[in-house]
Amino acid sequence: MQTTAPEKIPFFRDPTKLAIFYQFLTVLGVGLLSYYLISNTLANLERQSISTGFGFFDREAAFEIGESFIEYSAADSYGRALAVGFLNTLSVSFIGIILTVILGTFIGVARLSTNWLVAKLSAAYIEFFQDIPILLQLFFWYAFFYEILPSPRQALNPLPGLFLCNRGLIFGVPEWHSAFLYGGIAFLIGLIVVYFIKKWAAKRQAATGLIFPTAKVSVAILLGLPVLVWFLSGAPTAMNIPSLKGFNFKGGVSISPEFTALLLGLVLYTAAFVAEVVRAGIQSVSKGQKEAALSIGLRPGQVLNLVILPQALRVIVPPLTSQLLNLTKNSSLAVAIGYPDFVSVAGTTINQTGQAIEGVALIMIVYLIFSLSTSAYMNWYNKKIALVER
Amino acid sequence: MNQLKHVVPSIVAAFCLSAGVAMAGTLDDVKAKGFIQAGVNGDLFGFAKPDEKGVWKGLDVDTARAVAAAVFGDADKVKYTPLTAKTRFTALQSGEVDVLTRNATQTLSRDSSLGLNFAHVNFYDGQGFLVPKALGVKSAKELDGASVCVLPGTTTEQNVADYFRVQKLTMNPVVIENTAELSKAFFAGRCDCMTSDASQLAGIRAVAPNPSDYTILPEIISKEPLAPAVRHGDDQWLDIVNYSVLALIAAEEMGITSANVDEMLKSTDPSIQRFLGVTEGNGKALGLDEKWAYNIIKQVGNYAEVFERNVGTQTPLMIERGLNALWNNGGLMYSPPFK
Numbered sequence: 001m002q003t004t005a006p007e008k009i010p011f012f013r014d015p016t017k018l019a020i021f022y023q024f025l026t027v028l029g030v031g032l033l034s035y036y037l038i039s040n041t042l043a044n045l046e047r048q049s050i051s052t053g054f055g056f057f058d059r060e061a062a063f064e065i066g067e068s069f070i071e072y073s074a075a076d077s078y079g080r081a082l083a084v085g086f087l088n089t090l091s092v093s094f095i096g097i098i099l100t101v102i103l104g105t106f107i108g109v110a111r112l113s114t115n116w117l118v119a120k121l122s123a124a125y126i127e128f129f130q131d132i133p134i135l136l137q138l139f140f141w142y143a144f145f146y147e148i149l150p151s152p153r154q155a156l157n158p159l160p161g162l163f164l165c166n167r168g169l170i171f172g173v174p175e176w177h178s179a180f181l182y183g184g185i186a187f188l189i190g191l192i193v194v195y196f197i198k199k200w201a202a203k204r205q206a207a208t209g210l211i212f213p214t215a216k217v218s219v220a221i222l223l224g225l226p227v228l229v230w231f232l233s234g235a236p237t238a239m240n241i242p243s244l245k246g247f248n249f250k251g252g253v254s255i256s257p258e259f260t261a262l263l264l265g266l267v268l269y270t271a272a273f274v275a276e277v278v279r280a281g282i283q284s285v286s287k288g289q290k291e292a293a294l295s296i297g298l299r300p301g302q303v304l305n306l307v308i309l310p311q312a313l314r315v316i317v318p319p320l321t322s323q324l325l326n327l328t329k330n331s332s333l334a335v336a337i338g339y340p341d342f343v344s345v346a347g348t349t350i351n352q353t354g355q356a357i358e359g360v361a362l363i364m365i366v367y368l369i370f371s372l373s374t375s376a377y378m379n380w381y382n383k384k385i386a387l388v389e390r
Numbered sequence: 391m392n393q394l395k396h397v398v399p400s401i402v403a404a405f406c407l408s409a410g411v412a413m414a415g416t417l418d419d420v421k422a423k424g425f426i427q428a429g430v431n432g433d434l435f436g437f438a439k440p441d442e443k444g445v446w447k448g449l450d451v452d453t454a455r456a457v458a459a460a461v462f463g464d465a466d467k468v469k470y471t472p473l474t475a476k477t478r479f480t481a482l483q484s485g486e487v488d489v490l491t492r493n494a495t496q497t498l499s500r501d502s503s504l505g506l507n508f509a510h511v512n513f514y515d516g517q518g519f520l521v522p523k524a525l526g527v528k529s530a531k532e533l534d535g536a537s538v539c540v541l542p543g544t545t546t547e548q549n550v551a552d553y554f555r556v557q558k559l560t561m562n563p564v565v566i567e568n569t570a571e572l573s574k575a576f577f578a579g580r581c582d583c584m585t586s587d588a589s590q591l592a593g594i595r596a597v598a599p600n601p602s603d604y605t606i607l608p609e610i611i612s613k614e615p616l617a618p619a620v621r622h623g624d625d626q627w628l629d630i631v632n633y634s635v636l637a638l639i640a641a642e643e644m645g646i647t648s649a650n651v652d653e654m655l656k657s658t659d660p661s662i663q664r665f666l667g668v669t670e671g672n673g674k675a676l677g678l679d680e681k682w683a684y685n686i687i688k689q690v691g692n693y694a695e696v697f698e699r700n701v702g703t704q705t706p707l708m709i710e711r712g713l714n715a716l717w718n719n720g721g722l723m724y725s726p727p728f729k
Contacts, residue, residue, distance in 0.1 A: 047623075051503045063547040064554070064563045074551035139571070146580040166580055167537060246535045247582045248562065257580070258564070338566040338575070347476055348547060348565070354504040356480050 041357065056353045057082075063348055065340045067256055078349050085345030086366060092262055092341065093328040093370065099267045100327060101320075104274025111279050122275065129272040134330050138265040142337040145257035152248055161241045163249060170254040172241040179233035183226040190225040194218040258339035262331065270327040274320060281316035282308060313385045321378035328370045332363075342366050416620070416627035417461070417677060420488055425467045428454035429487035432472025433569045435593040436701040436709075437493050437513075446470050449700040450491040453512050453618055456634045456690045457489060460682040465689040474567055475541060479504050482619060489631055490619040493587065495545050500619070508617040509632040510639075513701075514713035514722055516610035517549050518588040520595060523605050525582060530609040534559040539572050539581035541565075541590075549612040550585045573597070583607075587614050589701065589709060596706035630676055633728075637683045640665060640725040641692035643716060648691040651684060665728045672728055683728070693723060 011017045045052050057079040064074050068084045069091060111122035129137070146166045150156065155165035161172030174180065194217075201212035230236075242252030285308050293307040294300075334341035343363055350359035420426050430438035430450050438448040446468075455465035471487050482490045483505055493515070494500075496508040519530050527533065530553070540547055540563045547563070554561045564581050566572040573594050576584045584591065588606060595604045618635065620628050641647070644662055646654050654662055663669040666684045673680035690696065697714060701707045715721025 062551055064551045064561060066563050066565065074555055143574070143578075146575050146578045151579050166578070247533075248535050248537065250535070335567050336571065338564045338572075340565060344565060347567075351476050351479075352548065354479065354499065 045357075051353075051355065052358070053355075054358055056349070056355060056358075059353075061349070061352075063352070065345060066338070067259065067340060078353070081345055082342070082349065082362070085340060085342035088340055088345075089328075089331055089334075089342040089366070089370070092259065092266070092334070092339070093331050096263055096266045096270070096327050096331065097324050097374075099263070100270045100274055100324070103267060103271040104323075105278050107271060107275035108278025109282070111275060112282060126272045126275050129268050130276075134265060134269045135333055135336060137269055138261060138333055138337050141261040141265045142257065145261055149257070152244060155244070155249075161239065161252070163242060166257060167248055168254045168256040169260065170242045170249045170252050172239045172252045175236070175238035175240050177234075177236040177238070179230050179236050182233050183230045186225040186229040187222065190222045193225075194221055197221075256339070258334070258337055261337055262334050262339045262341075266327050266330055269330070270323055273323045273326075277316055277319045277323060278312075280319075281312035284315045285311045310385060314382070317378060317382040317385065321375060321382075324374055324378070325371050328374060329367060332367070416488055416624045417630065420461060424462075425469050426454060426458050426461065426489060427487045428457075428468050428470055429473045429478055429481050429490040429492050430454065430470050431492050431569075432470070434493065434590060435596055436589070436705060436707045437593065438470070438472075438491070447700065449513060449696060450493060450618075452690050452696045452700065453491045453635060453638075454489060456638060456686045457618075457631055459685040459689045460630060460634045460637070460676075460678055463679060463681065463685045465685070476567065479506065479619075482506065482621060485621075488620075488627075493590065493616045494619055495587075495614045496617045496619075497545060505622045506619045507622055507628050508619050509628060510635040511615040511617045511722075512635050512638075513589060513616040515587040515589045515614035515616050517546060517585060517612040517614060518591055518610050519583045519585050519607040520576075520591040520604055521583045521607060522579075523603055527583070527607070530607050530611070531557055531559070533561070533583060535562070536582040537562045537564055537580065539564050539566070539576045539584040541567075541569060541572055541586055545612065545614070546586055553611040569594070587616070589616075589707070592701070592707040592709055601706070626677055630678065633676060634682075634686060636725045637665075637686050637728070638690070638693040638696060639716070639723045640728055641683070641687045642694045642723075643718075643725060646687055646692060647695060648687055648689070651687045655684070661728065 011021075042052060058077050060074075061076055061078045061081040062074050063081070065072055065081060065084050067088065069087045070080075070084060072080060072084045107122045107125055110118050111126065113119045113122070149164060149166040152163075152165045152167050155163040155170075157163055163170045197212075197217060198214055201214045205211055240251050242249040242254070289307055289311065290303055293303040298306065331341060332343040335344045335347065338344075346359050346363050350356050353359075428451075430446070430448075432438055432440075434448070434450075436448055438446065438450040441447050451468075451470070454468045454470070458468045459465040461467075471481065473481050473487070473490075473492055478490055478492050478494060479500065481487050490506075491512070493513070494508075495515075496511065500506050501508060519533070521527050533554075538550060538561050540550060547565070550561065550563070564572075564575065566575060569590075572584070575581065576594075577598055584594065586594070588610060591606050595601050595606070598604055618631050620631055641651075644654075644659075644665065646662065646665070651666070655666055655668060657663065657666075660669065664672060666687075667673055667680035667682065670680045673682050676682065679685070691699070697711065698704060701709045703710060711719070711721060713722050715723065717724040
């Protein structure tokens with residue numbers, strides 16, 4: 001029998017064409033549904049005389065925000081107020097993620113320790129913090145700070161220039177001087193130099209087998225270069241020391257109890273989950289690998305760095321990503337303890353402008369941006385370490 | 391999850407808005423389900439808070455009960471939805487509640503761009519500052535650099551920012567959504583002062599560990615006419631809520647109380663006869679039973695009774711009538727004629 005030409009198959013039996021057809025139908029359906037929802041919402045809002053759109057961005061916000069990384073006052077616009085909230089969420093999430101990874105790794109490794117006490121303490125930590133809802137932990141830490149710490153007038157002063165009270169941790173910082181800018185530039189240059197030294201050392205080791213003390217040299221360059229520059233530009237030592245004026249401290253840098261409580265709660269909670277992820281990752285590498293590595297004469301540190309971790313990381317990174325995303329999302333619980341994060345600022349904006357739909361949409365977009373960029377970075381990293389496999 | 395408390399109603403509102411809201415006929419809807427769903431504070435002593443037996447008490451609660459008495463002849467046919475300052479308007483817009491009696495300040499933007507209508511004011515309030523006496527502050531002008539505990543999602547945040555700007559003072563707000571949590575932080579000394587409507591401050595002071603340690607500063611920095619709100623576009627329902635509040639005031643003007651209302655039925659004063667429905671007409675005009683005002687006064691009392699019972703000088707709140715006295719007593723409470 002002769003084969004018939006493929007174009008003779010009727011289109012309703014051709015799986016490729018049918019697939020395209022169904023996809024087209026789905027897209028059309030979704031499109032129509034969103035059109036219906038959006039146009040209907042707009043029509044209803046119009047009918048109830050509720051204003052729509054993002055025109056409020058330029059209007060004066062007229063409310064104060066407790067803490068901010070950029071200049072902000074009540075005379076600024078809603079757009080700037082939202083930017084303040086965005087940066088507050090970003091900072092608590094970013095610092096939180098770094099601390100969580102460090103603490104979580106530490107506890108996870110400690111749980112596998114051969115020391116009975118260390119292993120059991122880590123296990124107890126994990127069970128305790130994992131099992132209590134994060135909101136309760138936040139309330140606890142916040143109450144801990146405002147109940148335990150004294151008022152500004154009786155502030156604890158454990159070190160000169162450092163004060164601890166229920167307004168937060170306030171400490172002196174060096175007075176601004178151009179030497180610090182030059183020092184910062186020197187640090188960046190140091191980073192580049194270290195990068196090239198590392199490359200060169202690896203090449204030399206591959207060619208000659210000689211090991212270069214990269215770590216020691218790097219630390220020396222990264223610390224030494226900025227200090228040298230600071231010294232050469234006059235070694236300014238003027239400090240901006242906080243002092244009690246009226247109700248509160250003026251000068252210096254202060255870290256509020258709200259920020260500390262939120263950061264502490266998020267880190268302690270998420271680190272318990274990260275510890276479990278790390279433990280699972282390390283246990284996924286078979287014992288034989290470690291024994292083989294030791295038998296060829298690698299030192300325990302090298303075994304961990306060159307054999308165990310590269311393989312464990314491939315197991316660790318994907319679930320770690322989702323824990324870090326959880327941390328970012330949980331940071332929205334800030335409203336409960338008075339930290340002005342994005343949700344809190346957007347909430348005030350919603351209330352003052354009455355534009356709930358725009359406000360909620362903004363909150364969703366912002367968290368989507370945070371989550372997608374964290375995922376993107378972690379996926380990139382995951383791909384990079386996955387290449388280690390042959 | 392605390393943050394969900396305001397996100398969820400907003401999303402619900404979004405869906406309800408997109409699904410289309412029943413615009414007119416709140417009265418019919420209410421009659422069909424047999425009760426009024428009232429949005430209240432839930433945490434504010436003297437205005438709306440369940441007592442130790444779980445019975446809702448307060449000035450706002452009594453306002454909602456007055457509306458129920460007018461509609462059903464039974465003041466108990468109310469169900470209460472506790473709402474935060476942030477969720478309250480959304481809950482009303484989306485139809486989750488029929489009337490909002492939640493110490494909400496009437497403002498131009500709420501009346502217009504939020505799609506609400508306000509009935510007659512049931513309490514004239516103003517924003518003040520609560521400070522610990524130990525702080526030694528006598529005037530709000532001495533609060534430069536203070537940490538200020540602020541309840542979010544009210545006009546409060548804006549008022550206090552405006553006040554400090556005008557006085558050229560600086561402030562550091564601590565904004566916590568939940569009244570109870572905020573009060574705890576304030577009593578523990580997290581903030582130097584707390585700002586809110588003076589009535590609310592009186593309520594918060596009443597639950598302080600030691601109320602006499604705190605004082606309300608003399609400065610009142612804003613006008614806060616607190617009024618029940620309904621949705622735009624249902625004029626009949628607005629009239630009913632409006633005149634339920636006014637009936638409380640009118641009864642006080644005419645000297646009708648829950649104790650003497652039955653006697654007053656026999657009064658020969660034509661205005662009282664009209665008010666209590668002995669002479670018919672008012673009820674029909676509103677679409678209610680002719681006995682609507684009688685039922686309000688019989689079951690809830692007049693404005694003076696409601697005020698003294700919930701927030702007056704004999705209560706822990708110890709609020710004087712002040713602006714809330716009748717117009718002929720130096721206050722602002724004034725009812726149009728019931729004819």
